[in-house]
Amino acid sequence: SAVISQKPSRDICQRGTSLTIQCQVDSQVTMMFWYRQQPGQSLTLIATANQGSEATYESGFVIDKFPISRPNLTFSTLTVSNMSPEDSSIYLCSASQGYSGRRLGTQYFGPGTRLLVL
């Protein structure tokens, strides 16, 4: 298993500003992911953070809005850019030890970052 921490745990931001969320894993992992959970909704995958290359974004999410970095095997950041109230959500980081199959489906999640945009 892996223990995931996120910073900040919550924040209140003004529209038009940007916030960078950090995700730290206590061990080296092959895959890291970023999810969004809007109020009262289930989780939606934003992107896969690839170490040493650009992130892979899901449909509906773009790099200009959600730039992601993954400088090493234990750390990743997600930036929410030019925020609007619609970006108010919980943002969650997860990590997996696998590249495919059953190991990839076993993911460990951070506690989330609660973002409110005014």
Place this chain on the structure above:
Amino acid sequence: DAKTTQPTSMDCAEGRAANLPCNHSTISGNEYVYWYRQIHSQGPQYIIHGLKNNETNEMASLIITEDRKSSTLILPHATLRDTAVYYCIAPSGGSQGNLIFGKGTKLSVKP
């Protein structure tokens, strides 16, 4: 990913077994079934996964039907702390980690 169908909500008495069903009739031969849960205000927690054999760990048991079209997660002695939303997920074998979280089952364990 195979589509999964779960009841919206279930109740269970504390100390009793909680049996949470999931239908995944379109599952293919190489797709595992995963169960996660999300306790209020926390990140999702991995519980268990299986392919075709029944599985058991310290948290739960997973019973998969022989035709693999459905499965049941069993919490043998539910406690109040097991109150959560439980998600059944069957990601495709070639997926890059895209766990598609549906609405899940809201399990309420009552004293």
